[in-house]
Each structure stands twice: as C-alpha cells, then as structure tokens.
Amino acid sequence: MPIYDACIIGAGPSGLSTALSASMKGASVVVLEEHKKVGFLDERCGGLVSERCLRNLKLSLKGEYILNRVSEAVVQSPSGLLLKIELGGTCLVLNKVMFEEALASRALNNNAEIYTGVKVKKLNFYKSHVEVETTDGTFKSEIAVDASGALSIFTPIVLGLKPSLRRPIPSAQAEVKIKGLNEDEVHVFLGRYIAPGFFGWIIPLNSNKARIGLACEHGNPVLFLKNLLKKLNVKEVYSIIKWPIITGGPLPKTFESRFLSVGDAAGQSKPTTGGGIFTGTLCGLIAGMAIAEKTEGLVNAPRFYEKTWRRLLEHEFKMQLLYRRIFRKLDDETLDYAISLLNGIGWRGLEDFDYHSRTIEDSLRNVNVIKNIFRKPNLCLLTAIILKTIGSLLVHSALE
Numbered sequence: 432m433p434i435y436d437a438c439i440i441g442a443g444p445s446g447l448s449t450a451l452s453a454s455m456k457g458a459s460v461v462v463l464e465e466h467k468k469v470g471f472l473d474e475r476c477g478g479l480v481s482e483r484c485l486r487n488l489k490l491s492l493k494g495e496y497i498l499n500r501v502s503e504a505v506v507q508s509p510s511g512l513l514l515k516i517e518l519g520g521t522c523l524v525l526n527k528v529m530f531e532e533a534l535a536s537r538a539l540n541n542n543a544e545i546y547t548g549v550k551v552k553k554l555n556f557y558k559s560h561v562e563v564e565t566t567d568g569t570f571k572s573e574i575a576v577d578a579s580g581a582l583s584i585f586t587p588i589v590l591g592l593k594p595s596l597r598r599p600i601p602s603a604q605a606e607v608k609i610k611g612l613n614e615d616e617v618h619v620f621l622g623r624y625i626a627p628g629f630f631g632w633i634i635p636l637n638s639n640k641a642r643i644g645l646a647c648e649h650g651n652p653v654l655f656l657k658n659l660l661k662k663l664n665v666k667e668v669y670s671i672i673k674w675p676i677i678t679g680g681p682l683p684k685t686f687e688s689r690f691l692s693v694g695d696a697a698g699q700s701k702p703t704t705g706g707g708i709f710t711g712t713l714c715g716l717i718a719g720m721a722i723a724e725k726t727e728g729l730v731n732a733p734r735f736y737e738k739t740w741r742r743l744l745e746h747e748f749k750m751q752l753l754y755r756r757i758f759r760k761l762d763d764e765t766l767d768y769a770i771s772l773l774n775g776i777g778w779r780g781l782e783d784f785d786y787h788s789r790t791i792e793d794s795l796r797n798v799n800v801i802k803n804i805f806r807k808p809n810l811c812l813l814t815a816i817i818l819k820t821i822g823s824l825l826v827h828s829a830l831e
Contacts, residue, residue, distance in 0.1 A: 435459045435544075437722045438563045438572035440551050440585065442469045445694025445711035446578030447534035448488060452719020454541035460722070461570060462535075462543060463563070465550040469535045470528035475672045477604065477634050477642060477706065478525035479617065481784045484709040485523065487716060488534065496529035498636045501617050504780070508770040509622030509763035516780030518617070519790070524634055524642075525708075554585060554690075561689050574722060574732060576691045578715065581675045583696035589687055597698040598679025600629065602705065603652035604644030605660065606636075608667035614638045620645070620659065621766050626652075628759045629678075629705075631659050646676055646705060648759060676705030680752040681745070686733035693718050699740070701787070702748065702755040709785050714740045750788035 437453055439446045442464035453460045479501070485492055502521050506514040535545055546567065554575050555562040563570040577585045587594045612635045620631035628648030635641045643665065647655055653673055660668060677700040685697040693699070699714050700707030717739045725732035761769070782790045 434560055435461050435572040437574045437576055438570050439576040439578055441579035442545060443580060444708050445715040447538055448712040448715030449576055449693055449718045450538040450543040452716040453722040454538055454543040456723030458723040460543045462545040463549045463551055464547045467548045470531035475674050476527045478527050479522050479634055480708050481522055483785060488712055490533060496526050496533055497523050498526050499524040499614055501615055504617040504619055506619045508767045510767050512767060512770045514770050514773055519781035519784040522784055556689055574689050576693055576718060577696045578693045579696055581677050581695040586692040586696045589690050590684055592682055596679055596682055597677045599675035599677055600646050600648050601652045602646035602676045603656040603671055603673045604642055605671045606669040607641055607643055607665045608639055609641050609665050612638055612641055622763050626655055678702050678705055678755060680748045686737045691718050691733060691736050702751040703787050747786050747788050
C-alpha cells in the first residue's frame with residue numbers, strides 16, 4: 432500500500448474539492464467514502480449556490496447538475512407580510528448527486544483515487560505519517576483530512592473540541608409536487624409556529640416541483656414540515672429527509688499536525704442559513720492547495736490552510752454569527768416590524784449571496800437608505816425593533 436500525500440475522509444463537496452485541488456497540482460490523494468456511491472442523497476441538501484461557487488470549482492454553468500436558476504426571494508413574516516428581495520445575482524439549484532459525481536469525475540481525471548463502501552474506524556498518528564484504519568484495510572498518508580460532515584467524530588477527537596461547538600440544529604426537507612410555482616423565486620417563511628429559531632423554505636426545481644424544508648431550534652422538524660406542507664396545500668410528497676445543519680460558525684481550530692478539518696466537520700457553514708457548499712468547497716480548495724504545496728516542501732500545510740481560509744472567510748463568519756444570534760432571539764412581533772421596516776425603506780435584497788455581511792455594511796453606507804430609515808413611520812418601527820431586541824437579548828442572557 433503506497434503512502435499518499437493525503438487521505439480524505441468523505442466524498443461530499445468539501446472532500447472532493449480538496450481531492451480535486453490537491454490532485455490538480457500533482458499530489459497523490461485517496462478519498463474514502465462510507466456509502467456505496469458518491470452523491471448518495473440529493474434530498475438532504477437545499478442545493479442553492481451562486482455562480483461563483485461553480486466558477487471556483489471550474490465547473491460548467493451549463494452542466495446537467497443544474498436543475499433551475501433563481502434570482503429573487505419572497506420572505507413571508509409570521510403574520511403574512513411579504514417582502515420581495517433580490518438574491519445578489521443568479522443562483523443555481525443543484526442536483527447534488529450529479530454535482531458530486533461531476534466533482535468526483537474531475538478528481539479521478541487528475542489521478543485521485545476514490546473508494547466507496549469504505550468506513551474509517553480510527554486514525555493513528557505517527558511522527559512520519561498517519562495510518563487510517565478502515566473496514567477495507569489500513570491506508571497510510573502524510574496528512575489526514577476530515578471532510579465527513581456535520582456528524583464527524585474525528586475532528587472533535589483529534590482537536591480535543593466539543594461537537595456541540597458546531598451548534599447543529601435539526602432540519603427536514605421534502606421533494607414535492609406543488610402547483611402555481613414561480614420557478615424564478617425562492618420562498619422563505621418566518622415565525623415560531625413555522626420554524627422556531629430558524630426559517631422554512633421553498634426552492635423550486637421547475638414550475639411544479641420543489642424542495643420544501645425547514646430547520647428549528649426547538650421541536651421536531653418533521654412535524655413542523657408536515658404542518659407547513661399542509662398549510663401550502665401540498666398533496667404529493669416524494670420523500671422527507673431529516674438531517675442536522677451547522678449554525679455555530681467555524682471551530683476555534685481546524686488543524687493539527689498531519690490533520691485538517693474541512694467543511695461541515697470544521698463548522699465552515701453559513702451561520703445565517705446553514706448552507707455549506709460554497710464555504711466548504713472554498714476551504715476544500717485551500718486545503719488541497721496546502722497539501723500540494725507541502726509535497727514540494729514549500730509550506731507547513733496545516734498552518735497554511737488555517738491561516739488562508741481565515742483570512743478569506745473569518746470576518747464573514749463572525750458577522751453572520753452575530754446576525755444569527757440576534758435573529759434567533761426575535762419574537763414574531765419583532766419579525767413583523769422588521770419586514771414592515773424593510774418594505775418601508777425600499778430594501779432590495781442581498782448585495783452578495785455568498786457574503787451576507789456586505790449587504791448590511793453597504794446599506795449603512797447608503798445615504799438614501801439612512802434617510803428612509805429616519806422618516807417618521809420607519810423610525811418608529813426601528814425604535815420598536817431595537818427596544819424589543821434589547822429586551823429579548825436581556826431575557827435570554829438572564830436565562831442562560
């Protein structure tokens with residue numbers, strides 16, 4: 432058995448992007464996937480990404496893995512108020528199975544090795560290499576990469592961190608047949624009776640088929656989802672899948688000597704939405720680059736990886752985590768006030784689908800937005816939102 436430059440655990444987007452990046456630069460990598468094939472569950476992911484995400488991976492914007500394109504969202508407040516916003520550019524709805532197969536194909540074409548139906552049992556670290564014990568024997572490598580997702584057991588063990596730091600919350604999603612869809616629009620539903628502490632969504636696949644899902648900090652997401660499907664008068668449901676999403680932001684450390692943690696395993700998902708394809712694949716590309724540079728003796732791969740992804744994404748993660756912490760403490764009345772305020776000031780939506788902080792920062796620099804906020808009706812709403820938010824934060828702080 433050869434000693435690989437990297438042994439990657441998990442053939443999801445983060446693991447495959449790591450393998451692709453490293454193999455393109457000549458590193459020898461092996462990917463170990465416990466399921467019998469790459470891309471085993473399409474229903475477990477909303478699959479909404481920016482065009483930037485595919486460009487980073489050098490994948491075609493006309494691939495068969497693209498099911499639909501959307502550019503707007505309709506946000507519904509707890510009382511039924513509607514806010515129509517732009518998503519910050521055209522977003523792509525992916526067939527995740529085909530997307531991962533495309534990534535795997537590119538990695539294989541660059542001499543990466545991928546083994547499916549192989550479950551990793553244990554990592555043994557030595558001064559010169561890592562031994563990865565699996566159900567199909569032992570693999571040896573210079574570095575082990577954990578890209579095994581939100582339920583990873585290796586990252587907490589190797590880094591000595593609590594799994595709860597990733598703040599997983601349960602979600603559920605169904606693929607359904609639904610009439611009257613505008614296939615250009617995503618729908619977002621707010622409210623404690625819809626999805627307490629988070630939100631629900633409709634992501635159209637075409638004019639009569641969609642992914643409908645939600646996540647919640649309290650309660651059973653499947654029950655909340657069934658209530659939402661009933662409210663939307665959905666009659667035909669193909670499947671319901673339940674899985675955890677990561678909202679706690681990145682772990683305080685994502686590397687150790689001869690070890691990297693990437694994607695959901697490292698908490699590299701957007702705290703505002705739980706989406707992790709863009710951030711996870713970007714960090715995977717950085718990890719692959721670090722592995723390849725190490726083989727040439729140019730860098731300390733683990734430290735280079737950690738320093739680079741934090742330079743690119745840490746500010747965004749911190750800001751999104753702040754927005755998330757405020758949002759989860761707002762009651763339904765305050766959410767209604769917020770939707771009314773945004774309608775009142777003529778807020779158009781996201782500046783950038785991948786970097787949510789830019790929307791807030793750019794809005795605060797916009798003179799017209801500031802003027803609109805300080806008009807009497809909008810100022811009253813803003814005052815109410817601030818007072819109720821402060822009150823909620825004080826109550827939650829006392830309880831915690």
